[in-house]
Amino acid sequence: LPDEVLRYKYMQISEKLKGARMLDVGCGTGDRSILVAKHYGVSELIGIDACRNSLKIASQVAVEEEFDSFKPIHGNLFDLPFENESFDVVVSWGVLHHTENPFEGLKEMHRVCKKEGFIGFFVYNSFADWRHNLQRQDVLKNGGRSIDQKITYAINKYSRVPKSELDQIQISRLYDQYVHPYKSDHTLS
DSSP: OHHHHHHHHHTTOHHHHTTOEEEEETOTTOTTHHHHHHHHTOSEEEEEESOHHHHHHHHHHHHHTTOTTEEEEEOOTTSOSSOTTOEEEEEEESOGGGSSOHHHHHHHHHHHEEEEEEEEEEOOBTTTTHHHHHHHHHHHHHSOSSHHHHHHHHHHHHOSSOGGGOOHHHHHHHHHHHTOSOOOOBOOO
16 A cells, blocks of 8 residues: 555556546556546446456455445447547556557547546556566566466576465566566656
8 A cells, every 4th residue: 555655656647536536457466546546536437347356356455444435347448438638647556558459448538537647657668678578578488388387387497486375466466577478568658
């Protein structure tokens, strides 16, 4: 929570969150946006994701955190089921670079954000990610044919922790880093 709270503070939008209607595109399990929305007093948080299981977990997180203003929606970021200019704040943390067309996803986020609203997103950086890109190429080329073989290869070669000691979340992060079918890097421009 402290990292997420500071993210919004440093972006200088923490004041805009109180009473805001917020959309989290690719919300996953809601572990980032639900706590932030509760902390800053967001009036409504809609989390959209392509994974129904993640949305179930996010709904449970909202119940556990006693945040009644969360609404999960199963959907596609390239066809957001909302009117133009529907949200005060639209965020997407670590999703766009894992799609076939990040720019089209960003355009759709822009469409649903109010003119005076705020869009926040995180994508991989072309310059900072060079080492990881070499590792990913190695895993995809030499890691075997199946996803499990590739993840095992990545763990054995690049993880400091043996696979037997990793939990499902840590393994999911390794999948995201090394085996995800889409990965693009971006510059500030």
